[in-house]
Amino acid sequence: MSFLQPLLLWGLPLIALPVIIHLIHLHRRRTVKWAAMMFLLAAQRMNKGFSRLRQLLILAFRVLALLALIFVISRPLSGGWLGLTGGAPDTVMILVDRSASMEQQNVTTGVSKRAAGLRNLAKAIKDTVGSRSRLVLLDSAHLKPLLLERVEALVDLPQAEATDTTADIPAMLQGALDYITRNKTGRTDVWLLSDMQAGDWDASGGRWEALRGAFISLQGVRFRLLCYPQTAKDNLGVTVERAVRRETADKAELLLDIRVVRQGDPSPQPVEVPLRVVMNGASSVLKVVMNENQLLLQAQAVPVDKATKRGWGRIELPADSSAADNASHFVFDDPAVLRSVIVSDEETVAEPLIAALSAAADTARKYTATVLAVSRAAEIPWDDVALIVWQAPLPKPDDVIAKQMQNHVAAGRSIIFLPTEARDDAQMFGLHWGDWKRGGEKPKNVDRWRNDAGLLANTRDGASLPVGELEVLRYCEINGEGIPLARVGANQPLLVRSTFERGGGAYFFGTLPDSSASSLARDGVVMFAMLHRALNDGARGLGQAQMRYCAQGMLDDESAKWRPVSAMKDAVVPSVTALALRAGVVEAGEKLVALNRPPSEDQPQVLTSTTLDGLFKGIDYERVEDTLESNRSLTSEVWRTFLIAMALFIVGEALLCMPQRREAASVTTA
Amino acid sequence: MTQRDFLDPAVLSRLLALPLHARQAMIGNISGKHRSPVRGSSLEFAQYRKYVPGDDTRRLDWRMWGRSDRFYIKEFEADTNLRLCLLIDASGSMGYGEESATRLDYARQLGGTLAYLAAQQGDAAGFWSVGETKMEIPTRRGASHLKLVLDQIAQMKPAGKTTLIESIHEGAEKISQRALVILISDLFVPPAELKPALQHLRFRKHDVVVFHLLDQRELDFDFDRPARFVDLEGGEPMLADPSLIGKQYREAVRIYLAELDEVVHTTGVDYHRIKLQEKYDDVLARFLLGRTPKKGGR
Numbered sequence: 001m002s003f004l005q006p007l008l009l010w011g012l013p014l015i016a017l018p019v020i021i022h023l024i025h026l027h028r029r030r031t032v033k034w035a036a037m038m039f040l041l042a043a044q045r046m047n048k049g050f051s052r053l054r055q056l057l058i059l060a061f062r063v064l065a066l067l068a069l070i071f072v073i074s075r076p077l078s079g080g081w082l083g084l085t086g087g088a089p090d091t092v093m094i095l096v097d098r099s100a101s102m103e104q105q106n107v108t109t110g111v112s113k114r115a116a117g118l119r120n121l122a123k124a125i126k127d128t129v130g131s132r133s134r135l136v137l138l139d140s141a142h143l144k145p146l147l148l149e150r151v152e153a154l155v156d157l158p159q160a161e162a163t164d165t166t167a168d169i170p171a172m173l174q175g176a177l178d179y180i181t182r183n184k185t186g187r188t189d190v191w192l193l194s195d196m197q198a199g200d201w202d203a204s205g206g207r208w209e210a211l212r213g214a215f216i217s218l219q220g221v222r223f224r225l226l227c228y229p230q231t232a233k234d235n236l237g238v239t240v241e242r243a244v245r246r247e248t249a250d251k252a253e254l255l256l257d258i259r260v261v262r263q264g265d266p267s268p269q270p271v272e273v274p275l276r277v278v279m280n281g282a283s284s285v286l287k288v289v290m291n292e293n294q295l296l297l298q299a300q301a302v303p304v305d306k307a308t309k310r311g312w313g314r315i316e317l318p319a320d321s322s323a324a325d326n327a328s329h330f331v332f333d334d335p336a337v338l339r340s341v342i343v344s345d346e347e348t349v350a351e352p353l354i355a356a357l358s359a360a361a362d363t364a365r366k367y368t369a370t371v372l373a374v375s376r377a378a379e380i381p382w383d384d385v386a387l388i389v390w391q392a393p394l395p396k397p398d399d400v401i402a403k404q405m406q407n408h409v410a411a412g413r414s415i416i417f418l419p420t421e422a423r424d425d426a427q428m429f430g431l432h433w434g435d436w437k438r439g440g441e442k443p444k445n446v447d448r449w450r451n452d453a454g455l456l457a458n459t460r461d462g463a464s465l466p467v468g469e470l471e472v473l474r475y476c477e478i479n480g481e482g483i484p485l486a487r488v489g490a491n492q493p494l495l496v497r498s499t500f501e502r503g504g505g506a507y508f509f510g511t512l513p514d515s516s517a518s519s520l521a522r523d524g525v526v527m528f529a530m531l532h533r534a535l536n537d538g539a540r541g542l543g544q545a546q547m548r549y550c551a552q553g554m555l556d557d558e559s560a561k562w563r564p565v566s567a568m569k570d571a572v573v574p575s576v577t578a579l580a581l582r583a584g585v586v587e588a589g590e591k592l593v594a595l596n597r598p599p600s601e602d603q604p605q606v607l608t609s610t611t612l613d614g615l616f617k618g619i620d621y622e623r624v625e626d627t628l629e630s631n632r633s634l635t636s637e638v639w640r641t642f643l644i645a646m647a648l649f650i651v652g653e654a655l656l657c658m659p660q661r662r663e664a665a666s667v668t669t670a
Numbered sequence: 671m672t673q674r675d676f677l678d679p680a681v682l683s684r685l686l687a688l689p690l691h692a693r694q695a696m697i698g699n700i701s702g703k704h705r706s707p708v709r710g711s712s713l714e715f716a717q718y719r720k721y722v723p724g725d726d727t728r729r730l731d732w733r734m735w736g737r738s739d740r741f742y743i744k745e746f747e748a749d750t751n752l753r754l755c756l757l758i759d760a761s762g763s764m765g766y767g768e769e770s771a772t773r774l775d776y777a778r779q780l781g782g783t784l785a786y787l788a789a790q791q792g793d794a795a796g797f798w799s800v801g802e803t804k805m806e807i808p809t810r811r812g813a814s815h816l817k818l819v820l821d822q823i824a825q826m827k828p829a830g831k832t833t834l835i836e837s838i839h840e841g842a843e844k845i846s847q848r849a850l851v852i853l854i855s856d857l858f859v860p861p862a863e864l865k866p867a868l869q870h871l872r873f874r875k876h877d878v879v880v881f882h883l884l885d886q887r888e889l890d891f892d893f894d895r896p897a898r899f900v901d902l903e904g905g906e907p908m909l910a911d912p913s914l915i916g917k918q919y920r921e922a923v924r925i926y927l928a929e930l931d932e933v934v935h936t937t938g939v940d941y942h943r944i945k946l947q948e949k950y951d952d953v954l955a956r957f958l959l960g961r962t963p964k965k966g967g968r
Binding site: 033035038043047 | 766915
């Protein structure tokens with residue numbers, strides 16, 4: 001418990017006054033010389049239990065009344081999870097989840113989860129710690145520690161403002177861990193503000209174990225989680241997944257793939273949703289009817305002027321409790337060629353791959369696939385290729401080609417590594433190959449795979465890919481740090497996405513498509529979907545018009561000066577860093593980039609308490625849940641409670657001190 | 671109270687008119703006013719008895735021989751003196767009360783006056799003090815002996831724990847002849863222990879009188895504030911809140927008095943419960959009048 005007037009707590013020894021007065025009274029009490037002690041003793045024996053208890057209760061009530069009085073004048077703060085801090089820590093680290101989902105707001109007050117949490121945190125820290133601790137802010141968008149001079153500034157800081165990014169909670173904790181170990185922060189309270197969105201926490205990721213172990217080994221670090229896990233009611237979210245311009249002889253039109261998602265309604269009723277289409281500054285309304293919780297409008301045609309070859313726009317939904325998902329931006333231009341390169345010396349591997357990558361999944365676009373021998377890997381056209389399938393020994397870390405691969409992925413392109421027959425000890429993107437394993441007499445099936453995201457996710461209409469039907473005769477072990485997307489046999493990863501590099505995707509696939517290794521080529525569907533998804537993801541970074549997800553560094557790959565398309569010519573333009581964090585359309589020269597929130601921000605699943613307990617097992621942590629509707633502060637003055645308690649103690653003492661009713665008649669003598 | 675102050679001449683002169691009687695026959699060694707279990711030579715006829723050889727022929731009732739032709743001996747009551755044994759409690763608890771008006775002072779007034787009255791009617795008086803310092807004056811007649819008894823009564827001081835039970839047993843053994851035993855005490859002992867002691871006295875054919883001295887405050891426990899009660903008999907002091915234990919105290923007194931009534935009823939002693947606020951001469955007058963033989967009886 002904390003106090004606004006802690007100095008008055010020095011008066012606590014005064015609670016001993018009743019005891020001292022009692023002892024003095026014992027010695028100063030009137031003395032009566034008495035003969036009939038036998039009656040007194042008998043009476044005492046009859047009354048012993050209650051008499052002693054009564055005396056103790058009176059004394060206890062007096063002590064408690066004084067204690068309550070001292071608490072009242074010391075102005076206590078109810079702490080809840082902040083309570084009993086045992087004094088101010090040396091350092092307070094504030095970790096703020098600035099993801100798009102944190103912008104869910106109370107429709108009445110317009111206060112978002114982020115704003116409410118920041119306000120509560122600022123007040124709580126001011127009340128309990130004041131300026132006695134070093135304050136460090138670490139936000140999910142920048143992941144850079146920032147020293148705060150005043151906690152009041154927390155609510156107004158640009159580093160705590162809303163973004164349309166996603167949050168990487170393990171990365172934030174890693175940042176906090178690095179700061180603590182590097183700066184030797186002493187006793188540290190780490191306060192984490194989050195909406196507990198499962199995607200942000202990545203509870204199944206491999207980083208948690210190392211983080212947990214590191215924090216357990218640290219002395220004096222405590223975690224306080226301020227959570228806003230409530231999900232939005234009747235929230236609609238819109239995403240433009242694709243925008244392609246098509247021109248025929250008589251007209252030109254823009255084909256939009258639009259996904260509308262409804263949350264928080266277990267038994268949905270049909271509802272008409274007005275979609276406002278804003279394109280090149282002009283708007284129109286498209287009314288659609290949602291019968292289920294999800295509506296996918298594929299190739300929704302929006303007429304455009306024939307002369308308009310490129311442009312930008314957005315789809316808007318009416319305002320609701322989550323403003324961040326009410327708009328989705330798009331840009332269009334002549335689409336880039338979907339170019340892929342297969343580096344392999346094995347024809348049996350390359351043939352099915354090139355067949356799949358050359359086949360057009362989207363007839364409106366051009367596909368090109370090239371096979372290069374390993375010795376000709378230097379000929380890869382790095383600037384134009386969206387996907388590289390690498391079935392060759394991994395390059396050494398200081399090789400030029402290794403650097404080129406890293407740049408390729410950092411620019412948002414894709415690369416898939418396939419194992420070679422020879423043992424390969426090199427490492428790339430934090431992953432490396434192990435030994436080949438045979439499946440045994442019977443081929444193994446893929447037991448588990450992630451169908452919510454990644455290359456093996458369900459199709460747009462929710463149908464599952466036939467990954468379970470894949471037969472794997474032999475596979476190569478994949479070691480290192482990454483996110484397993486599919487597992488085979490005894491929990492062995494078959495497809496792993498590296499977490500080592502941000503931007504595009506770097507995947508390790510543990511088997512080969514030829515018939516000696518798997519049924520991948522024979523069944524075809526899984527391989528086709530997997531390759532084309534990687535190709536499409538990689539192609540996002542190609543062409544003059546690109547659709548990207550908001551994240552720090554998303555606009556750093558260009559030396560050009562980025563500015564919002566809607567900004568006036570002389571307007572002050574935000575920094576590139578700030579632009580990359582908010583949804584919108586930006587331009588730099590011929591480049592047009594639509595920035596949107598990442599799809600993971602539309603996933604309403606929140607982390608359960610059990611999972612959270614598992615993640616923080618062994619770490620000193622407390623969790624408090626708050627809601628947007630709650631007006632309560634994390635700390636509040638509770639002197640009234642103590643005043644009432646004091647009054648009750650005084651009344652109790654008075655009742656116990658009240659003399660008993662005397663009997664009317666005394667003992668008569670014969 | 672100075673020596674002999676406990677004797678008030680006015681009270682003595684008023685009470686001299688009331689003789690001190692025993693309720694049962696006494697065995698004295700001289701002639702007196704009190705009935706004796708043996709036949710004697712008083713003027714009061716007792717009974718006829720058949721003559722047996724050896725009887726003094728001078729005591730034959732010739733008139734009876736003339737009427738019935740049988741020899742009868744005419745017997746008369748013997749009058750003897752009374753032996754008054756005073757057992758006065760001098761334990762610490764007898765010091766209760768205002769200065770010069772303690773329970774022991776009250777006991778002195780009762781005991782001294784009774785000794786004086788007994789001596790004035792020619793009876794013997796003795797004295798046993800019950801307490802830390804034991805005093806023992808055997809029963810004798812005479813003015814000089816009375817002086818000795820009164821001196822000893824005057825010198826009594828309340829001190830120590832009570833030895834009432836032991837002293838009663840001791841007295842019962844030591845008082846060899848039938849006597850009027852008057853016990854003056856606060857009787858702050860368990861009634862269950864007092865009963866065999868009184869029975870012991872009664873077994874020795876003594877006429878036992880008990881003056882039970884109590885103060886009204888001891889009965890009512892009428893205190894308004896918590897106090898530290900110091901045991902007059904040297905026990906541990908006790909802190910008590912009368913408002914808290916008053917009810918239990920009065921209940922304990924009630925139980926004690928009920929048990930005491932049962933004891934005195936069973937043992938047949940002449941029990942007088944006296945509050946110190948009563949005048950002692952009234953108490954004595956009531957006691958003496960209660961002992962006056964009814965008309966036609968002795």
